[in-house]
Amino acid sequence: MKERSERSRIYLDITVRLFSAFSALFGLVILIWILTVVILRGISAINWEFFTELPTPPGMGGGGLANAILGTVIITVVATFISVPFGLLAGVYLSEFGGQSKFAQNVRFLTNILMGTPSIIIGIFVYTMLVRPFGHFSGYAGSVALAILMFPLVTRTTEDILQLVPNALRESALALGMPRWKVTINVVFRAAKKGLITGIILSVARISGETAPLLFTALNSPYWPTNFTDSTANLTVTIFNYAMSPYEDWQKAAWGASFLITFAVLITTLMVRYLVREKHGK
Amino acid sequence: MKLLLEPSTQTRNDGIFRLLTIVAASFILLIMILLFIELLSNSWLSLEKFGLQFLLTNVWDPVRQEFGALSSLYGTLVSTLIAMLIAVPLSLVIALFLVEMAPPMVSKFFGMAIELLAAIPSIIYGMWGLFVLAPLMAKYVQPFLQKISGNLFLFKGPPMGIGMFTAGIILAIMVLPFISSVMREVFLMVPNVVKESAVGMGATTWEMVKVMVRYGIQGMIGATFIGLSRAIGETMAVTFVIGNSHSISTSLFAPANSITATLANEFTEASEPVYLSALVELGLLLFVVTFIIQMVSQLWLKRVQKRMGVQ
Numbered sequence: 316m317k318e319r320s321e322r323s324r325i326y327l328d329i330t331v332r333l334f335s336a337f338s339a340l341f342g343l344v345i346l347i348w349i350l351t352v353v354i355l356r357g358i359s360a361i362n363w364e365f366f367t368e369l370p371t372p373p374g375m376g377g378g379g380l381a382n383a384i385l386g387t388v389i390i391t392v393v394a395t396f397i398s399v400p401f402g403l404l405a406g407v408y409l410s411e412f413g414g415q416s417k418f419a420q421n422v423r424f425l426t427n428i429l430m431g432t433p434s435i436i437i438g439i440f441v442y443t444m445l446v447r448p449f450g451h452f453s454g455y456a457g458s459v460a461l462a463i464l465m466f467p468l469v470t471r472t473t474e475d476i477l478q479l480v481p482n483a484l485r486e487s488a489l490a491l492g493m494p495r496w497k498v499t500i501n502v503v504f505r506a507a508k509k510g511l512i513t514g515i516i517l518s519v520a521r522i523s524g525e526t527a528p529l530l531f532t533a534l535n536s537p538y539w540p541t542n543f544t545d546s547t548a549n550l551t552v553t554i555f556n557y558a559m560s561p562y563e564d565w566q567k568a569a570w571g572a573s574f575l576i577t578f579a580v581l582i583t584t585l586m587v588r589y590l591v592r593e594k595h596g597k
Numbered sequence: 598m599k600l601l602l603e604p605s606t607q608t609r610n611d612g613i614f615r616l617l618t619i620v621a622a623s624f625i626l627l628i629m630i631l632l633f634i635e636l637l638s639n640s641w642l643s644l645e646k647f648g649l650q651f652l653l654t655n656v657w658d659p660v661r662q663e664f665g666a667l668s669s670l671y672g673t674l675v676s677t678l679i680a681m682l683i684a685v686p687l688s689l690v691i692a693l694f695l696v697e698m699a700p701p702m703v704s705k706f707f708g709m710a711i712e713l714l715a716a717i718p719s720i721i722y723g724m725w726g727l728f729v730l731a732p733l734m735a736k737y738v739q740p741f742l743q744k745i746s747g748n749l750f751l752f753k754g755p756p757m758g759i760g761m762f763t764a765g766i767i768l769a770i771m772v773l774p775f776i777s778s779v780m781r782e783v784f785l786m787v788p789n790v791v792k793e794s795a796v797g798m799g800a801t802t803w804e805m806v807k808v809m810v811r812y813g814i815q816g817m818i819g820a821t822f823i824g825l826s827r828a829i830g831e832t833m834a835v836t837f838v839i840g841n842s843h844s845i846s847t848s849l850f851a852p853a854n855s856i857t858a859t860l861a862n863e864f865t866e867a868s869e870p871v872y873l874s875a876l877v878e879l880g881l882l883l884f885v886v887t888f889i890i891q892m893v894s895q896l897w898l899k900r901v902q903k904r905m906g907v908q
Contacts, residue, residue, distance in 0.1 A: 328801035332698060335690035342691060343710045345770055349717060349725050404621030412615055413622070422622045424895065425629050431891045432884065433830025435857055439880040443635045463628060470625065494607040496614030524718025527832040531864050554720050555833065558727065573724050577717060584716045
């Protein structure tokens with residue numbers, strides 16, 4: 316190491332400390348900045364009509380995004396119902412049966428990779444599977460795309476949480492003569508219930524703000540989502556389309572939708588985290 | 598309890614249950630295989646027609662049906678590079694602050710704020726980038742950079758706000774939480790003995806950190822990989838601010854394009870089979886690249902964990 320005077324070493328140390336404190340502060344400032352902008356610009360677009368009316372053409376004034384809100388809810392709920400059973404079962408396999416077998420390790424490996432695959436690629440994939448062959452965009456294609464994104468998330472959290480259940484519990488149930496499937500569902504699941512629900516809610520929050528996978532699948536629509544086999548209105552693609560349009564009232568509506576999505580996601584995430592911490596605290 | 602069931606029924610039910618879980622787990626494999634096959638077969642037209650030229654030329658002409666994706670590749674590469682140059686050092690010092698410097702309560706609070714940055718949907722970053730950050734960049738930051746750099750070639754051209762530079766900055770903010778959380782874990786993995794011996798020798802905090810960095814350098818490289826694959830695949834925020842122009846410019850202030858932005862903007866407009874196929878090939882490229890990066894980073898981090906005795 317180079318010789319340095321005592322003083323220069325201390326100055327360098329102080330500089331680095333200040334720099335790192337400022338960097339952490341920078342992260343916080345960005346967060347607050349984004350949230351403030353979303354609140355300030357978003358809240359002025361939110362009113363009763365925003366939740367109850369269909370969108371209007373630019374320049375007309377009035378109107379809302381009720382169809383997109385409903386569409387996002389439907390697409391997300393359907394995606395959840397598709398992915399949760401698969402995710403839970405796959406997670407059970409990894410935690411209860413798979414162990415360190417070659418197959419289980421490969422599944423684990425690919426689960427992680429699928430989790431990190433860019434969501435737009437899932438959009439293209441579902442487009443080639445469910446949109447092009449049928450010749451039209453559809454809400455269920457959007458749901459499938461989101462379900463594929465959610466599947467590895469649920470699998471991973473299920474495995475992690477089931478691993479936390481003490482083995483003694485499984486063993487005592489098995490010793491009583493319970494079959495394995497009953498042990499899993501009646502004992503292991505019950506013990507891990509809170510964790511599982513938390514994991515699923517966090518996964519839903521993660522995917523409900525996704526845009527890229529819906530661009531090529533659900534697309535968007537100015538009408539009520541009455542036909543799930545046709546393009547379906549949703550909030551995130553609406554934000555994209557409206558923000559890119561030159562019309563001021565559409566851009567304003569995009570901010571309103573941004574406000575809604577951001578706070579739905581953040582509040583859910585925070586609430587669930589808080590509940591978990593509460594549980595662990597006691 | 599239904600112990601009245603005959604044992605054979607119970608074993609059969611167990612077998613069915615086990616099989617169900619295996620089928621569900623196989624779906625992950627199935628999805629990955631189908632994903633690759635679909636992307637490959639749907640980009641076949643373009644692969645056949647343009648071959649390697651697709652990666653090496655910069656023509657994007659839907660009318661004449663000539664496609665070479667160099668501008669998108671270049672944009673992804675440069676914007677990711679800018680993002681990593683900003684995010685890696687920043688994540689390092691943030692992790693340092695959270696682990697070594699801040700009192701527990703402060704660390705918890707800041708840690709949560711950084712984590713929440715990861716929970717904000719990508720499209721919100723896009724809105725903020727386009728309507729808030731870009732105008733600020735155009736008005737203050739970019740003219741300032743031009744002034745102090747003496748009109749360096751990197752900062753030439755009219756300051757428009759949108760372009761490669763702004764996209765890189767937004768990407769940096771978006772990958773920050775991912776990199777810093779892995780860095781944090783790496784710092785926590787360093788045994789106390791290492792830190793104590795450094796401090797015992799009279800090292801300052803920064804000097805102790807240098808020892809820690811040397812100890813955890815492999816984990817930090819893994820963290821960088823994770824950030825890298827996030828940045829490469831990020832779509833909506835980049836699409837909002839990069840400017841969507843299929844031209845390659847040495848200036849970072851010029852509007853550009855990336856693989857993801859090209860896909861997001863043009864995919865639904867592509868009516869010709871060749872056009873669509875060229876876009877799917879971009880998707881295939883993105884998939885292969887992120888797959889490799891993730892594979893390497895997973896294997897790498899596993900090795901590091903083993904070496905540092907955590908499992």
